[in-house]
Amino acid sequence: MKYILVLITMLVTVNLSNAQRMYDGSGSQIGRVDGERYYDGSGRQIGKFNAPRVYDGSGRQIGRIDGDRVYDGSGQQVGRIDGDKLYDGSGRQMGRLSGDKVYDSSGRQIGRADGLRRMQIILFFYFFM
Helix, strand or coil: CHHHHHHHHHHHHHHHHHCCEEEECCCCEEEEEECCEEEECCCCEEEEEECCEEEECCCCEEEEEECCEEEECCCCEEEEEECCEEEECCCCEEEEEECCEEEECCCCEEEEEECCCHHHHHHHHHHHC
């Protein structure tokens, strides 16, 4: 029984270490999320989300999410989320989410997320892609 628990723990650890990664349209890893911290593809912290605020890697506030609205650091609306569609500040559709895939406005896949929650993907799209 002890060995089975060790094996299960190892398998879960392996799966978690491969989860929560963000890839670009060509399949290259561009980042990962660990809790509410965002990292680039080389492992450098590039941001943090402390609801509703978004911070860069230096701890400077770069934006916030208020309901379905996305704002930059100066408080200007830069986006809006409506279901699976992502809009810029002018109301033009700039992308959409479909499961773990991110598409641009023309329908071309520009990213893929493994193990990320919807809000983590949205934050990655607006602030870190």
